[in-house]
Amino acid sequence: MTKFTLISTVGEGCQIAHDIGAKLFMLDGEYQNAWKEILDRVFDTSSDSTYLFDMSGNGKMADSLRESGKKVIGSSSFCDELEEDRKKGFKLMESCGFDVPEYREFNSFDDAIEFLKDQDDTFVFKASGKNIPCKYSYVPDDNSELIPYMNFLKEELKDEKDISIVLQRKIVGATVSTEGWFNGR
DSSP, rough: OOSEEEESSTTHHHHHHEEEEEOOOOOOOOTTTTTTTTTBBBSSOSSSSSEEEEESSSSHHHHHHHTTOOOESSSHHHHHHHHHHHHHHHHHHHHHHOOOOOOOEEHHHHHHHHHHHSSOEEEEEEEEESSSSSOOOOSSSHHHHHHHHHHHHHHHHHTSSSSSEEEEEEEOSOOOOSEEEOOOO
């Protein structure tokens, strides 16, 4: 019996899976060859394995596995909701007594870019809502990197309606995530 199975969309947690001897269940066909010949594969969730999820977006699957009695680490519909609705996540953290770095919300790239031009402090881009995928989140070294990136996104997502953009003041320190994959430093 395999102790752990990593369920992944693009392979973000494959190094951890390798390090702990987990098998891999890759969801996205485009990434089926990730870590091929390195990690053993499974193609269903029928084993008594503990299932690890390496990123948000698969909460319904994780919830379903939990409901069927499987052991699951990471991911849930609630985690997905917090990832997609940054403001809700910030409010939850604040209600629990956490200090949340300053953030600003915008409904257009132009407004966000204008805001950045007047800022001395560096901000990070956080996708929010269903119209900007989380994969577009970006942590720049400074705003001179972020403004061209925002212009790229403006063009890339020009057909999207109801854009929700969050710019959050960048702070130095350990990243806290609904996924929690970090090396302990």
